[in-house]
Amino acid sequence: MKYIILQDLFYLIVLVTLSIPLGIYIYKVMSGQKVFISRVLTPIETLIYRFLGVKKDEDMTGKKYAVSVMSFSIIGILFVFILQLMQNVLPFNTENLKGTSWHLAFNTAVSFVTNTNWQAYSGESTLSYLTQFLGLTVQNFVSAATGIAVVFALIRGFIIKKQKTIGNFWVDLTRITIYVLIPISFVVAILLVSQGVVQTFNPYKEVTSLQEGISQLIPLGPAASQIAIKQLGTNGGGFFGVNSAFPLENPTVISNFIQSILILLIPAALCVSFGKAVKDMKQGRAIYIAMGVLFVLALVGVTLSEQFLAPTFNGVISSGNMEGKEIIHGVGQSALWGTATTAASNGSVNSMHDSFTPLGGMILMFLMQLGEIVFGGVGSGLYGMLAFVILTVFIAGLMVGRTPEYLGKKVEPFDMKMVCLIVLAPPLLTLIGTATAVAMPNAGGWLTNTGAHGFSEILYAFSSMGNNNGSAFGGFTADTVFTNVAGGVIMFLVRFVPMVATIFLAENLAKKKSVATSEGTLSTSNTMFVGLLIGVIFIIAALSFLPALALGPIADYFTTFK
8 A cells, every 4th residue: 555655646746747847838839939849840830821721810709719619520520430431441451340330430430529539349340540540549639639729718718808809729729739739649659669559550460379379369550659649638549449458558567657647647737827828827726736636535535445445255365456457557556547537538447447346436437427627638627627616706706795706807697607508518418318328228238237336337438428538337338329329419519518618608708808806806726715616516516416326336335345
């Protein structure tokens, strides 16, 4: 246990240390300042604008920004959808894989465009190299960039005064992609290859084991390049079926640490970027601390549950709950990764969450149900947390009888309508999806387990899709017409309803003048406000999901340990 504590402390120190300079760098990039690679990349940026016909200094209204986001994303869905259906007649299909079913193609296309990366398939047996690198990897970049672009549109809403424009989506998308995501992913991919992660276009390799003489087919492919951005962009979709629990995707302790750091790196860095952008680092620090407190509480809970709440057997020396975990990672690294991937909108796994203890699995599930705001997805996590901040300011204003204000902007009815869409859309769609799935007559056939744990598998699946996470309890059979279609619709709505609401919230804030700070202005950067913010988050999530959790993991705990 001492080793696990030291490991977690080291992880948090490295995360904070890296996120601060990266956050400052992202702020400089998104505000158009020169950075150390500007000399190389500025001509490329200019060429992209010329090719797209984009005027760099032409800002957009909220409506135009939202239309650009939606049209770009829908085109992406159509492209990935068609690519999967036609992969059998396209190149880079060394294993002669056939095209996918229409409903799986729909689900996968929506999943990757929405930064969810829910996978109802095993990549090595379903998708060609072309589909993986041209379809999925490209979307890993641009879906992440879209989320970051939207959060900067919201940030501009706070700092712009009496204007109707909030930036240019195409400029935001281009800058975050070529200045941040591509360079870091390139370096990370090389590091991963050095650790043994595969990166090749060669066909699968058949080998004969030395001990038993049994033939085995080893799947290969251009994996390292996809894995780098899957983690950096909080995408999470594995190149292989068992994701980062697969040796060729995550072979060493070093590769495991690199990937786990990447999961939270940009979401944490964006808190720093926010503080720099609004010219008040205390505001960014308050949000960072709130996210950090929630993350640490969850990490402690999962680790203790996996270490001490596993069933014990006479004559067996227990080292915690090792079911579904790789020996190389153990309880500590598995709990840390599981907490990080469900806190962020990532969803990659280095162990099987279905095999976690009931309470350990419940915490992972609850982190998603909070709305993916404990660092959360790149961009989406921060704008989701800012919605909770505005909600907290509104509630505090009602308590003291003052007009609520945040960063000098009054919070008015339209703002609260948009905040409600951002905060309430994920839990509503999660519960609707779960209830509908449970009511299906063949739901029992989709499950590996029965009773409370079987219900937990369904609840976890729709909590994952309903919060753009992508991880799963492995016992749930996902590749069905109902799950693919219903899940695809839910992933689309839960991504773009809050995103469009955020854009219109940004436009409405940008139209307002700043209100001078007075003695009665609520401080939104002190310890009291951080505590109030955490309390509001817990109350909203508890009111939404406590009944469902009582039927699932809580009942599973008391059934298992009765």
